[in-house]
Amino acid sequence: MSDTSSSRTRAGWLALALASMLVIGALWPSLASAQVPPRFYWKTLSGTNAVPVIVNSMSGNTNPFDPAHLVAPGANLDATLAIGGYARMFTLLDRAAMGAVLLPMGRISGEVSAAGQTIDSSARGFGDPTFELDVNLVGPKAQKNLVDVLRYEPGFSLDVIADLAVPVGEYDSGQPLNLGQNRWYGRLGAPIVWQLGPWVPGRRTTLELLPAVWLFGTNDDFEGKSLETDPMFQVDAHLTRDFTEHMWGSLDGAWYTGGTASVDGVEGEKLDNLAFGLTLGYQINDNLGLTMGYKSTVNDSAPGDLQMDGFMISLVSGWHRIIEGARRLKGGE
Amino acid sequence: MDTVLQRTNGRKAMRPGDLSRSLIIVGTFGVVAALAAPAIGFAADPPRPPNIVVILGDDLGYSDMGAFGSEIATPNLDSLATSGVRFTNFYTHASCSPTRSILLSGVDTHLNGLGAMDEFTAPNQMGIDGYEGNLNDRVVTLPQLLRDAGYHTYMVGKWHLGKSPDKIPAARGFERDFTLLDGMGSYWDDTNFSALVPRSLYTEDGKYLTGLPKDFYANKTYTDKLISYIDANHGDGKPFFAYVSHQAPHEPYHLPREWRERHVGQYDIGWDQLRQQRLKRMIELGIMPADTKLAERLWFVPDYSLLAPATRAVLGRKMELYAGLVENMDFHIGRLIEHLKEIGEYENTVFIFFGDNGAEGNELAHMIGGTPGTRDFLYFAGNWSQTDPKAWGDPGSCISYGPGWAQVSMTPFSQYKAWTADGGIHNALVVSGPIVKRPAGSINRGLMHVADIMPTLLELAGASYPKTYQGRELPALLGRSWGPVLAGGAEAVRTSQDVLAWEVFGNRALRQGDWKLRWEHKPFGKGDWELFDLARDPAERNDVAAQHPEKVAQLVALWDEYVKANNVVLPSRSPFEALEDTMPPRVPDDLGYPPLVNKRQYTPPKDMMADPKP
Numbered sequence A: 001m002s003d004t005s006s007s008r009t010r011a012g013w014l015a016l017a018l019a020s021m022l023v024i025g026a027l028w029p030s031l032a033s034a035q036v037p038p039r040f041y042w043k044t045l046s047g048t049n050a051v052p053v054i055v056n057s058m059s060g061n062t063n064p065f066d067p068a069h070l071v072a073p074g075a076n077l078d079a080t081l082a083i084g085g086y087a088r089m090f091t092l093l094d095r096a097a098m099g100a101v102l103l104p105m106g107r108i109s110g111e112v113s114a115a116g117q118t119i120d121s122s123a124r125g126f127g128d129p130t131f132e133l134d135v136n137l138v139g140p141k142a143q144k145n146l147v148d149v150l151r152y153e154p155g156f157s158l159d160v161i162a163d164l165a166v167p168v169g170e171y172d173s174g175q176p177l178n179l180g181q182n183r184w185y186g187r188l189g190a191p192i193v194w195q196l197g198p199w200v201p202g203r204r205t206t207l208e209l210l211p212a213v214w215l216f217g218t219n220d221d222f223e224g225k226s227l228e229t230d231p232m233f234q235v236d237a238h239l240t241r242d243f244t245e246h247m248w249g250s251l252d253g254a255w256y257t258g259g260t261a262s263v264d265g266v267e268g269e270k271l272d273n274l275a276f277g278l279t280l281g282y283q284i285n286d287n288l289g290l291t292m293g294y295k296s297t298v299n300d301s302a303p304g305d306l307q308m309d310g311f312m313i314s315l316v317s318g319w320h321r322i323i324e325g326a327r328r329l330k331g332g333e
Numbered sequence B: 001m002d003t004v005l006q007r008t009n010g011r012k013a014m015r016p017g018d019l020s021r022s023l024i025i026v027g028t029f030g031v032v033a034a035l036a037a038p039a040i041g042f043a044a045d046p047p048r049p050p051n052i053v054v055i056l057g058d059d060l061g062y063s064d065m066g067a068f069g070s071e072i073a074t075p076n077l078d079s080l081a082t083s084g085v086r087f088t089n090f091y092t093h094a095s096c097s098p099t100r101s102i103l104l105s106g107v108d109t110h111l112n113g114l115g116a117m118d119e120f121t122a123p124n125q126m127g128i129d130g131y132e133g134n135l136n137d138r139v140v141t142l143p144q145l146l147r148d149a150g151y152h153t154y155m156v157g158k159w160h161l162g163k164s165p166d167k168i169p170a171a172r173g174f175e176r177d178f179t180l181l182d183g184m185g186s187y188w189d190d191t192n193f194s195a196l197v198p199r200s201l202y203t204e205d206g207k208y209l210t211g212l213p214k215d216f217y218a219n220k221t222y223t224d225k226l227i228s229y230i231d232a233n234h235g236d237g238k239p240f241f242a243y244v245s246h247q248a249p250h251e252p253y254h255l256p257r258e259w260r261e262r263h264v265g266q267y268d269i270g271w272d273q274l275r276q277q278r279l280k281r282m283i284e285l286g287i288m289p290a291d292t293k294l295a296e297r298l299w300f301v302p303d304y305s306l307l308a309p310a311t312r313a314v315l316g317r318k319m320e321l322y323a324g325l326v327e328n329m330d331f332h333i334g335r336l337i338e339h340l341k342e343i344g345e346y347e348n349t350v351f352i353f354f355g356d357n358g359a360e361g362n363e364l365a366h367m368i369g370g371t372p373g374t375r376d377f378l379y380f381a382g383n384w385s386q387t388d389p390k391a392w393g394d395p396g397s398c399i400s401y402g403p404g405w406a407q408v409s410m411t412p413f414s415q416y417k418a419w420t421a422d423g424g425i426h427n428a429l430v431v432s433g434p435i436v437k438r439p440a441g442s443i444n445r446g447l448m449h450v451a452d453i454m455p456t457l458l459e460l461a462g463a464s465y466p467k468t469y470q471g472r473e474l475p476a477l478l479g480r481s482w483g484p485v486l487a488g489g490a491e492a493v494r495t496s497q498d499v500l501a502w503e504v505f506g507n508r509a510l511r512q513g514d515w516k517l518r519w520e521h522k523p524f525g526k527g528d529w530e531l532f533d534l535a536r537d538p539a540e541r542n543d544v545a546a547q548h549p550e551k552v553a554q555l556v557a558l559w560d561e562y563v564k565a566n567n568v569v570l571p572s573r574s575p576f577e578a579l580e581d582t583m584p585p586r587v588p589d590d591l592g593y594p595p596l597v598n599k600r601q602y603t604p605p606k607d608m609m610a611d612p613k614p
Helices: A004-023 A146-151 A321-331 B002-006 B016-027 B036-043 B075-083 B096-105 B142-148 B218-233 B266-285 B309-342 B364-369 B375-383 B402-409 B450-461 B549-566
Strands: A049-060 A076-092 A095-114 A117-126 A130-138 A156-165 A185-189 A192-195 A205-216 A219-222 A225-229 A232-242 A247-258 A261-263 A271-283 A288-298 A308-319 B051-057 B085-091 B152-158 B176-180 B191-194 B197-199 B202-204 B240-245 B349-355 B426-432 B442-444 B499-504 B507-512 B515-519 B529-533
Touching (some): A232 A271, A247 A288, B075 B309, B096 B142, B152 B218, B176 B218, B191 B364, B218 B309, B266 B402, B364 B375, B507 B549, B515 B549
Parallel strands (some): B085 B442
Antiparallel strands (some): A095 A117, A156 A185, A185 A205, A205 A232, A219 A225, A271 A288, B176 B202, B499 B507, B507 B515
8 A cells, every 4th residue: 555565666676777787888808809798888877887807718829918819820828818997987978988998917828839849938917908988879878867777778779989909018029929919909890789679687688799890000029020910800799698687698709800910021811710609697796797708719720720719707896876875875774 | 208219129129117117216316307308319319229338447547538638648538538528527436346346237336246345355244145246146237138128248358246157247148258357467368466366267258268369468359359249240230238348557557568668758757746737737628627626645655856866767667657558558449449430330339438446556466465475475476576667568567556646647636446535436437429419529527427327328228227137126226327418408417415425445435416425444534434525625635524513414324324225334354454554654745845855955145155265
């Protein structure tokens, strides 16, 4: 006979919405694997902050710190890569936007074949920090308040992104393996999130695409030589689906092409590779999201093919001033 | 009277004795003088008796139709209103099955078996005639008599008047039916509302269904079925009576996705402003007098202006769904209207539309499954736990809009379903079709009652109400034919001395003229008789019992007569018996109180402002 149940329902809905809000849009090892994860471009409340801690264990014939995926035939590299970062959602001309900075760090080691010899090499330290700006062009307007959050459904959303990596990471021109790339590079892309069916936690399904082009500057001191790389085109695809309100999974795919590298004018092979993977996500609480995944290149047995696989685990913490304040008040009741 | 008899050509003719008995019955209610009018009014009817379509909106509020001041778009119901007549002073009962029992029997609930709802029969009412919880066999039904008078009789939708083979629609006069026997249920499937009644029960043409049709959706399927019944017999020369007992807009608010997004954000303004807007339109339309005041906002309903935007959005979403559901029902009613036009039957069809009781402010699902650790809570966890607002409207969601919006639906009246304030029993009524001789779109303020429908339609069909049926003596009809009013020969079928009375759950009321005597459980009522002058105070804001003790005594005496005449047994238990202990203390709804949270920031004069000194 009272409005008690309404209040309960209201509280429940807000909790779910806010939990989603704070952990979605989290940051992922985008540069390490040259592929952003599923649900990366879901939008949240303007003013939301997020800090990711991402750990990758990767192996293959390319340096995972290098988004150009320069293949070193015969190499057998192992890397442990961590990425820390910070992102903030904001409103730009009534559209959702995100600014982020990512700092890769870790170690890499392995055997590298050069001039008919196989040598061991390793590196550790910090990679090149990367800045990203994402602005939504098509889709719902920015979520400027909780009402917008509650009513948000992506429908068909199209963004533009611009990434820029600053070459200040650890780099030794005498070493074949480095964390920094000693050149400017970046990416332009158009992320798409396409909602398939209802936008109900526990039943959400999306098809997500990211066509992008990577652009690379010149490394004038690549073991004493000049390294140039043609633009590399990449399309990421994810089919994601909620399993419960708190758990979801994704089938991931990526296609790389282009990115022909030239060392002192000597061209290597153009990339033309496919990779597939799986991702599982779990929302631990209103502020924390856990994700695990595996991805590997396929049809990669030729010596010049890109070979790379890796496990990833990430923990992303998100918060918003209003939400935290409400939680403190509620906790004090 | 000859004209009445002439209209029976081609059917079972009314016998002179029947007509005499009819006259005697009606005459006992003191309206003999008015009887000439319906015959005159019906004299212009086409040779074949008209079809009859009675449509119920389940828990639809008084102000929820566009033609009654709503912002909800109901173009098809409005079209009936603008071609027919709107009645602004129409009463039903305070809850579903009692109203339906009166509609179909014409007899008081305490005699027809619904003296108590089946779900709430009190211990002291068990086993007493009139309190069976279903439409008992001591009454004859409207479809039985219309069938006997040569009508096809069809029913679709909610029944709620009994489930055993002798109580289902096919046994009570309906030739064809597609029926939800329960009082509520999913619109998408047969999920019901308690662990012990997990599945809704449906019948079709007298058989209990083992499943539901493919692509079942209540509003659509009911309409599809009715159209198929009409078409199956169309052209055989017989008129039809169709009882379209829509489940909508009863909770849970289940509706297709495309109908959910028609009012997004519109209700963020809240129930207080919306009630004011509706009342303004009602006054502009002539539904309510210009000096009408709104009923108090019930003391436990939040002041919307104090709510945060997100809270407003969530609560407003419930009203968005309700509005969408009403519009979806209107759409399917429009399909029926359009079909009747296509087959050439619309012009010869009488439509009667109303809500079965006040809008629903109680949250039944919470009452049933809202207590963790209970059997029904577990049942709800498995069947009714789609609580995310994005899922509202889907199977498994269970949303009702609560008391704040129910008050909007009942603008300008007080309270809502289950209570005997006008918010529980006062409904909008539309009648259209060939029997209406009043100006199209006109408004009538005569005091009407759902019990009037049976004598009205019997008279329209040229039938009469018998003294006995199948060997059993029948109770007297409660209502009066609307013939004189529909014919334009009278403004009302009741005088200021006639009495209407209600009792359900122990809540009771009696109306004579403009005076209303009311007894309700605390804290909605005072647990004592209250007196209201509805002419001055239709929203029942001011109890004037203390100022008019002689009037109270007079009306209480009438109440006692009603109790005696109708075997009213006040229940020893009630769903509201402990309400006072579970609700906040009752306080007035003074606008702007307390100033503590209503006063805005003080802005000093600009020339008195300065930066802080170092």
